[in-house]
Amino acid sequence: MFELMDGFLKNDPDSLQKDILHHVEYTVARSRFSFDDFEAYQALSLSVRDRLIERWHDTQQYFKKKDPKRLYFLSLEFLMGNVINLGIRDQCAEALSQLGFEYEVLAEQEGDAALGNGGLARLSACQMDSLATLDYPAWGYGLRYQYGLFRQIILDGFQHEQPDYWLNFGNPWEIERVHVSYPVKFYGTVKEDTVNGKKCKVWIPGETVEAVAYDNPIPGYGTRNTINLRLWAAKPSDGYDIESYNTGDYINAIVNRQKAETISNVLYPDDRTYQGKELRLKQQYFFVSASLQDIVRRFKDVHGNFDDFPDKVALQLNDTHPSISIAELMRVLLDEEHLSWKKSWHILKQVFSFTTHTVLPEALEKVPIDLFQNVLPRHLQIIYEINFAFMEELKRKIGQDYVRLSRMSIVEEGAVKNIRVANLSIVCSHTVNGVSRAHYELLKTRVFKDFYELWPEKFQYKTNGVTQRRWIVVSNPSLCALISKWLGTESWIRDIDILTRLREHASNSDLQKEWMMVKKINKQRLAEYIETMSGVKVSLDAMFDVQVKRIHEYKRQLLNILGVIHRYDCIKNMEKTEREKVVPRVCIIGGKAPPGYEIAKKIIKLCHAVAETINNDDDVGDLLKLVFIPDYNVSVAELVIPGSDLSQHISTAGHEASGTGSMKFLMNGCLLLATADGSTNEIIEEIGEENMFIFGAKINEIPALREKDSSNNAPLQFVRVVRMVRDGYFGFKDYFKLLCDTVENGKDFYLLGSDFASYLEAQFHGDACWQNGMLGNT
Numbered sequence: 001m002f003e004l005m006d007g008f009l010k011n012d013p014d015s016l017q018k019d020i021l022h023h024v025e026y027t028v029a030r031s032r033f034s035f036d037d038f039e040a041y042q043a044l045s046l047s048v049r050d051r052l053i054e055r056w057h058d059t060q061q062y063f064k065k066k067d068p069k070r071l072y073f074l075s076l077e078f079l080m081g082n083v084i085n086l087g088i089r090d091q092c093a094e095a096l097s098q099l100g101f102e103y104e105v106l107a108e109q110e111g112d113a114a115l116g117n118g119g120l121a122r123l124s125a126c127q128m129d130s131l132a133t134l135d136y137p138a139w140g141y142g143l144r145y146q147y148g149l150f151r152q153i154i155l156d157g158f159q160h161e162q163p164d165y166w167l168n169f170g171n172p173w174e175i176e177r178v179h180v181s182y183p184v185k186f187y188g189t190v191k192e193d194t195v196n197g198k199k200c201k202v203w204i205p206g207e208t209v210e211a212v213a214y215d216n217p218i219p220g221y222g223t224r225n226t227i228n229l230r231l232w233a234a235k236p237s238d239g240y241d242i243e244s245y246n247t248g249d250y251i252n253a254i255v256n257r258q259k260a261e262t263i264s265n266v267l268y269p270d271d272r273t274y275q276g277k278e279l280r281l282k283q284q285y286f287f288v289s290a291s292l293q294d295i296v297r298r299f300k301d302v303h304g305n306f307d308d309f310p311d312k313v314a315l316q317l318n319d320t321h322p323s324i325s326i327a328e329l330m331r332v333l334l335d336e337e338h339l340s341w342k343k344s345w346h347i348l349k350q351v352f353s354f355t356t357h358t359v360l361p362e363a364l365e366k367v368p369i370d371l372f373q374n375v376l377p378r379h380l381q382i383i384y385e386i387n388f389a390f391m392e393e394l395k396r397k398i399g400q401d402y403v404r405l406s407r408m409s410i411v412e413e414g415a416v417k418n419i420r421v422a423n424l425s426i427v428c429s430h431t432v433n434g435v436s437r438a439h440y441e442l443l444k445t446r447v448f449k450d451f452y453e454l455w456p457e458k459f460q461y462k463t464n465g466v467t468q469r470r471w472i473v474v475s476n477p478s479l480c481a482l483i484s485k486w487l488g489t490e491s492w493i494r495d496i497d498i499l500t501r502l503r504e505h506a507s508n509s510d511l512q513k514e515w516m517m518v519k520k521i522n523k524q525r526l527a528e529y530i531e532t533m534s535g536v537k538v539s540l541d542a543m544f545d546v547q548v549k550r551i552h553e554y555k556r557q558l559l560n561i562l563g564v565i566h567r568y569d570c571i572k573n574m575e576k577t578e579r580e581k582v583v584p585r586v587c588i589i590g591g592k593a594p595p596g597y598e599i600a601k602k603i604i605k606l607c608h609a610v611a612e613t614i615n616n617d618d619d620v621g622d623l624l625k626l627v628f629i630p631d632y633n634v635s636v637a638e639l640v641i642p643g644s645d646l647s648q649h650i651s652t653a654g655h656e657a658s659g660t661g662s663m664k665f666l667m668n669g670c671l672l673l674a675t676a677d678g679s680t681n682e683i684i685e686e687i688g689e690e691n692m693f694i695f696g697a698k699i700n701e702i703p704a705l706r707e708k709d710s711s712n713n714a715p716l717q718f719v720r721v722v723r724m725v726r727d728g729y730f731g732f733k734d735y736f737k738l739l740c741d742t743v744e745n746g747k748d749f750y751l752l753g754s755d756f757a758s759y760l761e762a763q764f765h766g767d768a769c770w771q772n773g774m775l776g777n778t
């Protein structure tokens with residue numbers, strides 16, 4: 001759609017250099033004859049941002065004229081990482097080198113924008129990149145948290161959390177829009193009123209907070225399309241608490257005003273179970289209300305009534321976190337636009353689609369009714385009304401099956417009444433999608449079985465993907481150059497399918513040598529990082545075996561560590577001649593544990609305790625090392641993934657909705673050791689099981705295994721390694737007791753014991769392939 005015409009600002013090194021110096025002098029306010037790396041980084045970012053703004057304006061103007069259907073992606077989390085990337089890296093590097101600066105060094109000045117937890121949040125970022133590249137008229141909406149995901153500090157092997165006050169040094173990429181701001185209301189009461197002779201409801205709020213927009217332009221690759229990620233920050237509203245002023249309580253009135261800002265202060269760092277917290281509900285409504293006001297305003301700029309709304313607006317719900325937007329849109333249509341219930345509902349049904357990222361029913365959001373009633377009284381009325389209509393419709397279809405009716409109701413009855421947010425999302429969306437085929441099957445047969453039986457046509461799946469622009473082009477420049485050289489084109493950077501043409505060259509020994517050279521460079525980079533972070537020196541001749549992701553019991557980092565202990569135990573018990581055959585390994589684990597997740601924190605400590613023993617055992621030396629990489633985030637991933645030989649995706653089958661890390665590793669020429677879970681099933685079909693190390697129970701075998709006494713399924717090796725931990729071989733005997741309890745005494749819910757033998761076998765297979773030079777170590 002967009003041809004790559006030049007903007008007003010040029011991209012050649014001379015023009016860039018002039019702009020950088022201009023920003024040094026007039027924006028950063030330093031002398032252009034003396035500025036440091038950080039100031040140079042600021043000026044560089046601002047110069048690139050200027051170019052983004054130009055493209056952004058062109059994009060907005062183009063779409064304003066065309067008035068296409070716009071895609072609005074609503075998400076409470078985005079993990080953008082650092083953003084210093086616009087396809088003009090080389091020109092920037094040259095401009096900087098003439099000024100005596102190194103591009104890579106400046107890029108390191110930038111911290112990550114860590115406004116999310118894990119997979120869901122990084123997927124949002126990858127999707128924004130793809131939407132821009134594929135010329136979609138898309139907008140992302142979210143929250144501009146002042147504190148992003150906590151920084152993980154390791155002290156004596158224990159995780160500690162530190163605040164990530166990422167805005168301390170400013171964020172040169174964003175554009176503050178003080179004029180784009182909307183009031184967001186909370187609390188209060190609902191009254192009946194009459195407008196134009198018709199009865200309607202009026203919500204009289206108890207608190208109003210202002211949402212101010214911060215725009216983050218996102219450039220597409222090979223196009224001028226530059227879309228917007230609009231993040232809202234809370235500011236005190238002008239008309240707030242007049243009464244306190246009148247009664248003379250000036251100081252308190254100001255203090256209360258300031259409290260408004262807390263709404264967008266901090267990201268919730270737990271992605272396991274939803275707890276009905278007032279602040280979280282306020283965050284959700286705050287960002288959704290501001291976004292909808294913005295979207296409706298944009299629509300009304302061009303359209304006189306709401307008939308065309310579903311043809312012009314698509315609202316994508318990234319999990320249930322933004323689902324309160326359903327009740328909010330209904331409220332806007334009913335109470336503010338004064339449309340009838342029938343008409344509002346007709347519009348509403350056509351605009352929402354809902355992506356779920358969850359496998360476990362217990363991870364689904366529920367909001368206590370009392371909380372809802374207090375914070376959003378009008379929305380609760382609307383949800384009740386939607387539910388009433390839904391229940392009536394359902395009764396007509398299935399009759400008086402009250403058990404099923406109560407399962408499907410949006411309102412959960414019981415000691416504590418709750419709103420089931422997923423049920424609301426399904427009832428009101430035209431499409432519900434899972435994030436892999438396996439996930440879709442689970443949705444149909446377990447998680448949303450009742451709903452699937454009612455509306456099979458609503459359900460579908462879109463298997464997750466990741467963008468090669470970040471996970472090869474930015475993170476692995478040497479591999480990027482190699483691929484372009486062998487394909488004779490850079491078109492794969494836009495169209496990933498073109499990568500399959502590399503197959504034609506796969507057996508070419510020159511390509512293989514170059515590939516291994518690239519891997520070596522990346523391993524070297526990773527080894528240096530490991531030494532700086534943990535003081536452990538690792539051998540480049542060893543297999544780098546990596547598991548990096550959030551720490552969860554279902555992801556089974558514990559299985560990995562127990563496997564390492566087994567390997568260590570075997571080496572210790574070997575004769576000298578046998579040891580010569582051992583494939584040297586560097587086992588790398590990284591990831592953050594949710595701050596309140598005790599078992600996950602114990603897993604981190606165990607990793608450190610085992611590492612301490614192994615890494616200091618001269619008898620084992622380079623044959624085995626174990627390292628924990630602290631504070632895993634997008635930037636660390638960019639360094640770790642290209643330097644890996646083997647990566648582990650070993651969740652208990654049926655627990656990982658999709659998984660996206662595996663795709664990033666694959667792109668970087670790293671083999672997978674994995675269970676047949678989530679998207680791995682589709683990867684198996686794509687690349688063949690013979691090119692992977694697949695192990696463990698399959699999804700459909702899990703229920704029966706759980707029925708059996710799982711301690712009976714555990715092999716002797718498993719019992720032995722758990723006993724080593726229990727008996728204090730690695731110290732901290734008391735501390736690890738609870739952790740050992742999770743996998744023993746018939747409790748092993750995630751089935752580490754029953755998968756252990758096949759896990760070891762897959763690992764053994766990995767060693768054999770390495771020895772034969774099939775794993776890229778020739």
Ligand code: 26Y
Nearest residue numbers: 119120271273274357435656657658659660
């Ligand atoms: C409600 C709150 C507690 C909550 C916050 C964050 C609940 C869930 C989440 C995040 C979930 C998440 O990251 N899910 C992951 O989404 C990825 C992208 O679809 C999947 O690849 C991955 O399997 C899934 O665990």
